[in-house]
Amino acid sequence: EVQLLESGGGLVQPGGSLRLSCAASGFTFSSYAMSWVRQAPGKGLEWVSAISGSGGSTYYIDSVKGRFTISRDNSKNTQYLQMNSLRAEDMAVYYCAKELRFPAGGGMDVWGQGTTVTVSS
Amino acid sequence: QSALTQPASVSGSPGQSITISCTGASSDVGRYNYVSWYQQHPGKAPKLMIYDVSNRPSGVSNRFSGSKSGNTASLTISGLQAEDEADYYCSSYRSSDTPYVFGTGTKVTVL
Numbered sequence: 001e002v003q004l005l006e007s008g009g010g011l012v013q014p015g016g017s018l019r020l021s022c023a024a025s026g027f028t029f030s031s032y033a034m035s036w037v038r039q040a041p042g043k044g045l046e047w048v049s050a051i052s053g054s055g056g057s058t059y060y061i062d063s064v065k066g067r068f069t070i071s072r073d074n075s076k077n078t079q080y081l082q083m084n085s086l087r088a089e090d091m092a093v094y095y096c097a098k099e100l101r102f103p104a105g106g107g108m109d110v111w112g113q114g115t116t117v118t119v120s121s
Numbered sequence: 122q123s124a125l126t127q128p129a130s131v132s133g134s135p136g137q138s139i140t141i142s143c144t145g146a147s148s149d150v151g152r153y154n155y156v157s158w159y160q161q162h163p164g165k166a167p168k169l170m171i172y173d174v175s176n177r178p179s180g181v182s183n184r185f186s187g188s189k190s191g192n193t194a195s196l197t198i199s200g201l202q203a204e205d206e207a208d209y210y211c212s213s214y215r216s217s218d219t220p221y222v223f224g225t226g227t228k229v230t231v232l
Contacts, residue, residue: 037167044124044210044223044224044225044226045159045161045167045210045223045226046223047212047219047220047221047222047223050221059217059218059219059220061219062219095166095167100172103217103220104220104221105153105155105214105215105220105221106155106157106172106173106214107155107169107172107173107212108157108167108169109169109172109178111167111168112166113166114166
């Protein structure tokens with residue numbers, strides 16, 4: 001069964017850091033680009049970041065550039081999102097998603113259950 | 122990075138057909154045939170319903186169909202069923218630097 005399982009969410013103070021993880025199973029992880037998508041409470045979906053299958057290409061929404069870093073370890077079938085200098089507006093459920101193809105943008109066909117990031121003092 | 126525009130809500134009776142619009146610009150929806158649609162039930166992860174404007178992933182009911190004209194994409198749900206009640210989001214490829222832009226979301230209510 002194709003599956004994505006996120007972890008690492010939690011409560012963090014403004015300015016703090018968190019690292020999200022997404023463990024993949026059921027498909028050849030290294031063959032697919034991956035993305036992170038977030039959803040603030042009561043709001044819509046917002047694409048955050050994507051990474052190519054090899055990890056050599058990365059992409060970010062403007063609001064997180066310089067603060068977030070996406071990476072992957074294909075030997076562990078896991079992708080990561082390192083989030084630094086967190087702001088109140090980063091508070092959301094973060095979803096890990098598998099891209100249909102590379103480059104990203106053609107659709108995400110497998111989603112994790114989401115992990116919640118709360119930014120509050 | 123403005124979002125694509127969707128109606129806030131659409132409703133229909135069981136068995137009816139409804140259509141959700143998704144309006145973008147000539148730089149995204151109008152330029153690329155990379156429009157996707159997602160269904161999201163409350164508290165659940167999104168589910169891909171349509172990709173590349175009109176393609177259905179395996180396992181998605183053929184009651185769901187997609188199309189595009191100019192800068193506007195559309196999702197049609199035919200034979201509306203109670204389980205179709207959910208939020209629906211469109212997305213489009215925009216650029217190599219920002220591959221995705223999502224729509225504002227539409228709440229579908231089955232009367």
